[in-house]
Amino acid sequence: MLLCIPDILSPDEVAAFRATLDAADWQDGRMTTGPQSAETKRNAQIPLDSPALPDLQRHLVRALTRNPLWVSAALPAKILPPMFNSYTGGQTFGIHVDNAIRPIPGEGRQMRTDVSCTVFLSDPDDYDGGELIVEGHYGAQAVKLPAGHCVLYPATSLHQVTPVTRGARVASFFWVQSMVRDDARREMLFDLDQSIQSLSARLGLNDSEAVRLTGIYHNLIRQWAEC
Numbered sequence: 001m002l003l004c005i006p007d008i009l010s011p012d013e014v015a016a017f018r019a020t021l022d023a024a025d026w027q028d029g030r031m032t033t034g035p036q037s038a039e040t041k042r043n044a045q046i047p048l049d050s051p052a053l054p055d056l057q058r059h060l061v062r063a064l065t066r067n068p069l070w071v072s073a074a075l076p077a078k079i080l081p082p083m084f085n086s087y088t089g090g091q092t093f094g095i096h097v098d099n100a101i102r103p104i105p106g107e108g109r110q111m112r113t114d115v116s117c118t119v120f121l122s123d124p125d126d127y128d129g130g131e132l133i134v135e136g137h138y139g140a141q142a143v144k145l146p147a148g149h150c151v152l153y154p155a156t157s158l159h160q161v162t163p164v165t166r167g168a169r170v171a172s173f174f175w176v177q178s179m180v181r182d183d184a185r186r187e188m189l190f191d192l193d194q195s196i197q198s199l200s201a202r203l204g205l206n207d208s209e210a211v212r213l214t215g216i217y218h219n220l221i222r223q224w225a226e227c
């Protein structure tokens with residue numbers, strides 16, 4: 001499932017993120033990638049030890065985990081602290097697949113990447129190119145969202161970022177280890193949850209059918225979740 005979620009960050013929050021990021025030091029993005037991806041990756045990233053990072057990471061994770069749509073879609077067990085990248089002057093990231101396992105910086109632990117997330121921090125009018133192209137069962141989908149919006153998609157997908165031919169495409173990217181590793185199961189749970197929310201809004205929280213479906217939702221989580 002590829003899902004776009006609006007307004008993870010407000011325009012004021014985006015402006016504050018950008019002020020911090022624009023003043024920070026950047027490094028070559030190939031520092032955090034495997035050898036195959038490094039061949040096709042051309043961008044800049046905020047170094048993992050940058051003093052600018054921890055506040056931005058905390059702020060963004062708080063905004064994500066307060067968003068019911070994001071939580072329902074990702075069902076997060078572990079969230080990699082978000083990283084930040086920038087593409088300018090024709091930079092691009094050719095087609096690749098993300099590493100399945102990543103170390104969690106500073107924790108000495110690893111996590112599985114089930115869900116890939118990008119939070120856009122540039123307005124689409126401020127740059128040309130820079131579409132995120134995600135290959136799925138129904139073909140390729142191009143994603144370019146307003147600043148503050150987020151896309152999430154299965155980390156199993158082949159994907160690329162097309163060359164940025166004008167301006168700067170600044171974004172946050174990170175991965176989630178989901179409680180439900182299988183994308184098809186996550187999608188069914190998301191659809192069921194959204195239907196329950198809409199039924200409850202129409203019929204009331206204590207409507208007997210809505211309560212029964214809520215029970216099914218939680219029992220499926222019991223069957224499928226790994227915490």
Ligand code: NI
Nearest residue numbers: 096097098159
């Ligand atoms: Ni990638």
